[in-house]
Amino acid sequence: MVSTAVSAVVPNRRPRIEGDREAEILDAAVRVPADVGYDRLTMDMVASEARAGKATLYRRWQNKAALVVDAVSRAKGIPSPDMPSTGTLRGDLLASWCGREGWSSTLPMSVMGGLMTALHNDEELGAAFREIFSGPRQALARRVFEDVRDRGEIADGVDLDLVMSLLPAVCVHHEFVLNRALDDVFVERVIDAVVLPACHAEQSTAQAGVEPARTVRTAK
Amino acid sequence: MVSTAVSAVVPNRRPRIEGDREAEILDAAVRVPADVGYDRLTMDMVASEARAGKATLYRRWQNKAALVVDAVSRAKGIPSPDMPSTGTLRGDLLASWCGREGWSSTLPMSVMGGLMTALHNDEELGAAFREIFSGPRQALARRVFEDVRDRGEIADGVDLDLVMSLLPAVCVHHEFVLNRALDDVFVERVIDAVVLPACHAEQSTAQAGVEPARTVRTAK
Amino acid sequence: MVSTAVSAVVPNRRPRIEGDREAEILDAAVRVPADVGYDRLTMDMVASEARAGKATLYRRWQNKAALVVDAVSRAKGIPSPDMPSTGTLRGDLLASWCGREGWSSTLPMSVMGGLMTALHNDEELGAAFREIFSGPRQALARRVFEDVRDRGEIADGVDLDLVMSLLPAVCVHHEFVLNRALDDVFVERVIDAVVLPACHAEQSTAQAGVEPARTVRTAK
Amino acid sequence: MVSTAVSAVVPNRRPRIEGDREAEILDAAVRVPADVGYDRLTMDMVASEARAGKATLYRRWQNKAALVVDAVSRAKGIPSPDMPSTGTLRGDLLASWCGREGWSSTLPMSVMGGLMTALHNDEELGAAFREIFSGPRQALARRVFEDVRDRGEIADGVDLDLVMSLLPAVCVHHEFVLNRALDDVFVERVIDAVVLPACHAEQSTAQAGVEPARTVRTAK
DNA sequence: CAATAAACGAGACGGTACGTCGAGTCTTCCT
DNA sequence: AGGAAGACTCGACGTACCGTCTCGTTTATTG
Structure with a gap:
């Protein structure tokens, strides 16, 4: 602890x-x-x-x-929970991810990379990290997404936890796996090309009729 | 090297x-x-x-x-490049990600976590990793996605590199940041709820007319 | 101090x-x-x-x-200065060294060993130790030996300080250097074989004529 | 060990x-x-x-x-066992204790003081010390004293181990307990006033008739 | 009897040395 | 000649204890 x-x-x-x-x-x-x-x-x-x-x-x-x-x-500070809504999901995401206050400015990104090892080896430490670091950020994001859904901007049946995690996921992947620098332009593109489509998608199981996943999975 | x-x-x-x-x-x-x-x-x-x-x-x-x-x-082995097409993007993704041969079976996921530190501190090593490990996997994925695009299943103007990275990104994030176990069910849900919508989205800059990003960014 | x-x-x-x-x-x-x-x-x-x-x-x-x-x-207590004389040096020494009240019962002999370091490194502390611990014991011993000399039991010319220190010296050496347990039997033997002969020896410089130390010392 | x-x-x-x-x-x-x-x-x-x-x-x-x-x-070196006899105990002792090669020159006397603690707390270490350091010196001394006894210079019934230890005992006591500097003059005086008398003393139990120790010890 | 100021219990603190462990290099011997 | 074995240097780790310092809390003497 x-x-x-x-x-x-x-x-x-x-x-x-x-x-x-x-x-x-x-x-x-x-x-x-x-x-x-x-x-x-x-x-x-x-x-x-x-x-x-x-x-x-x-x-x-x-x-x-x-x-x-x-x-x-x-150091990163807990993101201020009183972030004003901009009226659209797109605006809110841009506001919280871009600019000086945004994720990109997470100064010790290199430090976080170094922590990965420890976070995975020490379960207790990992839990503390998720509680102290990830927790507040996820809570904030969830509030934003819930507000947006309540305003009707997100289709019913969309998995909020999943869409919520898209932007962080793609950014982390970009930074750590692909080792490319993160900038506001990239964040904006991800929002437009990935997050918003996922939010507007019809119920995600709709395509089940097209081709059942069963087929493939049984094939293995 | x-x-x-x-x-x-x-x-x-x-x-x-x-x-x-x-x-x-x-x-x-x-x-x-x-x-x-x-x-x-x-x-x-x-x-x-x-x-x-x-x-x-x-x-x-x-x-x-x-x-x-x-x-x-x-250990992970280079994915066999002669993976047969199933005829749809969904099928191809499920085939290559699920089952015994899939990403989920990447046995030393815990080991990879430990490598993060080194990969970030040692630029040369990171390059080698990306070349040896990521490279072949990305190349394979790219071939799959290009085939699919050529068959018309992906809208024009979609950033192939981006949609290609979605599945890995979300999976890595799930495993490392959220510390949740990966399974075939989750992979399938991501494909349906994230990857496919992104592939079918109209040109990603289409929404620029709806609401210019400028506005928001200047607002902060 | x-x-x-x-x-x-x-x-x-x-x-x-x-x-x-x-x-x-x-x-x-x-x-x-x-x-x-x-x-x-x-x-x-x-x-x-x-x-x-x-x-x-x-x-x-x-x-x-x-x-x-x-x-x-x-803990050791200051030896009671009113120790009654037994009439002989041998008796006085046995009385003050043997039995429950004697030196042998110096419970924290192990502690003293541990103090050696400090006593040697810290001059001031060493002085305090000699003053508080050794001082009173030496004073008592000196009084005993002086009484005995006055009674004629110790030859003239004998170095009182030296013979006084013999018993403590041999005991300390036995305990610390040889690491052997001290008991009343040993103390008694030392008194008889070492202390008393030294007290009864003719003037200790008498043998100077026999063989001059000069010879040897110049030899070095 | x-x-x-x-x-x-x-x-x-x-x-x-x-x-x-x-x-x-x-x-x-x-x-x-x-x-x-x-x-x-x-x-x-x-x-x-x-x-x-x-x-x-x-x-x-x-x-x-x-x-x-x-x-x-x-550092102290094992004393050379081929020390030539000078013909008398007095000469041999002076030769081995005085001068540049003698005990007085035991350079790290201060170090030894510091070791006392450890030697007493760690039984195994103490044993090693006695074996490596004291052992050879005692062996050498014993040889000298045995030679001397064989030559008749030491009375029968004298406890060799005891008289052997007298010089070291008094010197250690002088140095450590009294905290006085050791010099050749002092060593010579001890030899003459303590060691030689003890060697020439009649059988150490001779005085038993004079006054039984029992009396005194029961008196306490 | 209440106020005050020293002495106190508790224990956090800066510092120093300990003894352990792993990475990466170097040496010796063997095959 | 090349490799297995493992000793070596280096440097960080986490622990223990010393002696100092800072809290609140007695406690005894004063007003």
Whole structure:
């Protein structure tokens, strides 16, 4: 479990100024690896950058990965939930994904890449990451998409979880698998060519009549 | 550059059975980490599993990541290029993604997660990975999609590269970011709800008249 | 300088029961390490054993070694100066060294071994130790030996300081260097075979005529 | 167990030049702490002085103490067993204890003080120390004393082990407990005033008739 | 009796060294 | 000659303990 969660749940005996030092350390942790990347980042670097003892680091975070997850989450900030609607799904997506505040500006994208290993090896850490980092972002996205559906812009029967994940999925793939730079132009194209069509598609099982999937699957 | 390329281009001094030992080592490398994941895999493990000296490993591969990339590529195998067309895009996709031979069966998905770090930190390695692993798969997919387009099943103006990447993108995101298991049912749903709609969408810039993106972007 | 001196000299602002708490802590310090030895003893152990804060410990003693020196001194107790004479040197030595009250019963001999390091590295601490621990014992011994000499049992010209130190020296060597258990039988043998002969020896420089040390020393 | 013993007993699979690197490291270990003392000496210091990895140190020695014991033993050297007899016990003792080659020159006396802790806490290490360091010295001394006894210079019934230990005992006590510098003059005085009288004393149980120890011990 | 200020318990903190582990290199021996 | 075996350097990891510091909380003396 990551510290943020812990300090929120467990009422520490001595509240202290509460999270004071923690914040400084996380800042330092983000400051340091901006240029080095996750696994060239050492705990000693963070410690000396924050003028902290390593013991202090390990008292609050179980290990390096946990600290970095926390630091990255803080650095990216939780997207402001009071994002004003632009009236259309297209507008909302562009607003939240493009520009200085958008996903593209996720400064430590390289750091996230480095975390993949740890996130997959340590189930608990992965859970913390999804809770702290992905969670709020998904919640925000879901709210946006629900609003839009309620306004009738999304066809009935469309799997909200799926369409919601399209933009992140394509962007992550673009960045990590294809190793291509992400820019606003690309994001816009994806929205127009993928997300909106998926939202407007008739019920996704409509084509079942054309050709049953059974055939293929039984073939294997 | 990774060994496969090297050993293909450079005529090894000692002809030997040619690549014989290499294959054994790669097999060992896949055998070992099936359960441990990339960074719990050590070179010593591979060496002793293959009954080889570490020096031998480093003689053929520049480092651990290069070896694992090679091993994973071999293990997954290059998809057979002579996949018969089923007559529809939907059928072709289901055929190549589902079942025992499909993406879902990519055994060392956990290993790939571990490689992310290395792929991002080492540009050369990333290139090798994309060439050896992604390359053939993308080429195959491209051939399929081009065939389909030539048969008229994909609207004009659709960005082939983009729609081609949709299925992998969503699957990778599902597995790595959401940490959910991939199965044939999910793949089928994605095909129906995302890929096909994107293929049938009218020219992706058509909606520009409805509402110019400019407006929104300037708004932020 | 060690606390005992300090607290005696400086009139504490708040008189309190005066030294009350100090005694409790020293007792705790002796209680704890009975089985662990000096450097497996931690200040936290002492603190929690005494239900005291570490700050309290460091307010009274400069460091761990100072505390342990004090604790050991107290534990051993200062030998009662009113030891009755038995009429012979042999009797006095046996009386003060053997039995339950004797040196052999110096419970924290293992602790003393652990102090060696600190005593040698920290000159000030060593001085305090010699003053608090060795001092009173030497003074007592000196009084005994002087009495005995006055009674004529020790030859003139014998170096009192030297013969005084023989028994402690041999015992310490036995225990620490040879690592053999000390018991009353051994102490008695040393008295008879070493201490008494040295006391009865004619003037120790008498043999200088026999063979001058010069010869050898110049030889080097 | 300490490395010397190990490498002597266990026939290493690969003999190597045998002890090559080990010797270099021990030299470095002695070079470093000459001025700092045992516990200000760190493994990293030794490692970097010897241009060795810490892992190498820990592969050969179980811990810091074991390494230092080995290093000290080597540095002091095993006393040459072919010391020529001077014809008298007094001469032999002076020859072996005084001068540049003597005990006084035991350079790392401060280091030894630091080892006391470890020697007492770690039984195995203490045993190794006594075997490697004390052993040869005691053996040499025993040979000298036996020769002397055979020549008739030591009275019958004298406990050789005891008189043998007198000089070391008094010197160690002088140095460690009294914290006084050891010099040749002091050594000579001890020989004359303590060792020789003990050697010439009549059978050590002779005094039993004078006054039985029982009396005193029952008195307590 | 209430206010005040020192001393206190608790324990977080900076720092330093420990002992472990893995990557990648280098050496020795064997076949 | 080339490879297996494995020792080697390097450097990060996570732990332990020291001695300092900062909290709130007694506690005893004062007003």
